[in-house]
Amino acid sequence: MIRCVSCGAEYDDDEVIYTCEKCGSVLELVCDIDVSKDIFDGRRDNLWKFKECIPVDESKIVSLDEGGTPFCKCDKLGSELGVNLYVKVEGSNPTGSFKDRGMTVGMTKAMELGVSTVGCASTGNTSASLAAYAARGGLRCIVFLPSGKVALGKLAQAMFHGAEVMSINGNFDEALEAMTALALEKHLYLLNSINPYRLEGQKTIGYEILRDLGWQSPDRIILPVGNAGNISAIWKGVSEFYNAGFVKDLPMMTGIQAEGACPVTNAFRKGDKTVVPVENPETIATAIRIGAPVSDIKALNAIYDSNGYSETVSDEEILDAQKLLARTEGIGVEPASAASIAGLKKLVDQGVIDKGETITCVVTGHLLKDPNTAIDACTKPTEVDADIDTLRNLLMNK
Numbered sequence: 001m002i003r004c005v006s007c008g009a010e011y012d013d014d015e016v017i018y019t020c021e022k023c024g025s026v027l028e029l030v031c032d033i034d035v036s037k038d039i040f041d042g043r044r045d046n047l048w049k050f051k052e053c054i055p056v057d058e059s060k061i062v063s064l065d066e067g068g069t070p071f072c073k074c075d076k077l078g079s080e081l082g083v084n085l086y087v088k089v090e091g092s093n094p095t096g097s098f099k100d101r102g103m104t105v106g107m108t109k110a111m112e113l114g115v116s117t118v119g120c121a122s123t124g125n126t127s128a129s130l131a132a133y134a135a136r137g138g139l140r141c142i143v144f145l146p147s148g149k150v151a152l153g154k155l156a157q158a159m160f161h162g163a164e165v166m167s168i169n170g171n172f173d174e175a176l177e178a179m180t181a182l183a184l185e186k187h188l189y190l191l192n193s194i195n196p197y198r199l200e201g202q203k204t205i206g207y208e209i210l211r212d213l214g215w216q217s218p219d220r221i222i223l224p225v226g227n228a229g230n231i232s233a234i235w236k237g238v239s240e241f242y243n244a245g246f247v248k249d250l251p252m253m254t255g256i257q258a259e260g261a262c263p264v265t266n267a268f269r270k271g272d273k274t275v276v277p278v279e280n281p282e283t284i285a286t287a288i289r290i291g292a293p294v295s296d297i298k299a300l301n302a303i304y305d306s307n308g309y310s311e312t313v314s315d316e317e318i319l320d321a322q323k324l325l326a327r328t329e330g331i332g333v334e335p336a337s338a339a340s341i342a343g344l345k346k347l348v349d350q351g352v353i354d355k356g357e358t359i360t361c362v363v364t365g366h367l368l369k370d371p372n373t374a375i376d377a378c379t380k381p382t383e384v385d386a387d388i389d390t391l392r393n394l395l396m397n398k
């Protein structure tokens with residue numbers, strides 16, 4: 001069953017519907033978990049090990065073996081900050097971001113519905129993922145990207161997997177509005193995160209974090225927030241497993257935004273339930289360069305209901321954190337992902353996060369998604385001949 005998060009109106013699972021017909025709010029799938037957690041044991045460690053908890057037709061699954069991502073204990077960085085730190089590395093998914101979790105479920109639903117064309121607007125990773133899953137499912141794929149604002153690796157992926165790519169003269173919010181209008185005219189099946197099936201895939205990040213910690217909840221989960229689907233999905237996941245009795249506690253959901261694109265943090269600071277859009281969002285972290293998040297209500301509910309928090313970080317703090325994580329722990333992430341680490345640092349400094357807390361930072365996308373930003377942040381390699389004496393001198397004099 002699909003249910004409106006605001007007015008509670010109910011819709012059938014097979015209705016192609018993105019927002020509530022009665023009040024215009026966002027929708028979610030209602031899932032009751034009536035299995036024992038023991039059934040997950042011994043299965044291959046990917047997203048579909050949780051298939052009983054994902055409301056789609058198992059015989060239609062389109063998968064690239066997504067999920068089951070690394071869960072790295074980060075003692076060096078953790079002890080520097082005085083917390084017990086784990087990093088969930090979503091860049092290890094097939095196309096290099098957590099979007100694959102949403103797409104495997106969204107594409108499976110598309111197959112179930114029998115659609116021929118899928119589409120999305122994207123800051124990059126959604127299009128990269130959709131293009132790959134549409135190829136795997138054999139469907140036509142249309143993507144709208146904000147012109148000039150998509151990191152190189154993501155653009156390469158969307159194009160190479162055969163999506164029909166339109167470069168839109170406008171920002172992400174405008175591209176999404178146009179794509180949504182076309183979906184409502186039934187030209188395509190929309191696979192942005194307003195589609196509640198996307199979040200059914202992404203909620204498994206929450207499932208896995210609880211499982212990865214030996215069926216315990218961290219005190220806090222910290223992640224970057226753009227369109228606000230992922231924080232909503234992870235909260236849904238941990239809440240479902242909590243309600244099923246698999247864990248005794250719930251984490252405080254902590255959403256980090258970039259200073260130049262922070263409608264959710266603004267709303268949190270005022271205690272509001274919905275956001276006031278930011279007109280011209282700007283940040284180096286292009287994946288979260290979003291001014292009008294579609295899942296604002298769900299995300300703010302997640303933050304308030306979990307006694308969580310929201311904070312902003314500057315582009316400089318993001319780039320520093322990206323480098324810090326890469327150089328102290330060997331984990332390479334794209335700028336948006338590093339917002340979680342930057343936020344952790346800031347909230348420890350502010351005393352919002354207590355010493356000794358168990359924290360899971362979700363790092364959402366791979367370093368290679370945005371090679372230009374990575375190269376710009378480094379000193380150039382030294383040009384030198386392959387002469388052993390010169391090289392020895394250079395190395396010894398460092």
Ligand SMILES: *Cc1c(COP(=O)(O)O)cnc(C)c1O
Nearest residue numbers: 125226227228229230287364365
């Ligand atoms: C999509 C994305 C985000 C933002 O997630 P939302 O669900 O839009 O809040 C953050 N980081 C990366 C790398 C992403 O691709």
Ligand SMILES: [Zn+2]
Nearest residue numbers: 004007020023
């Ligand atoms: Zn409604």
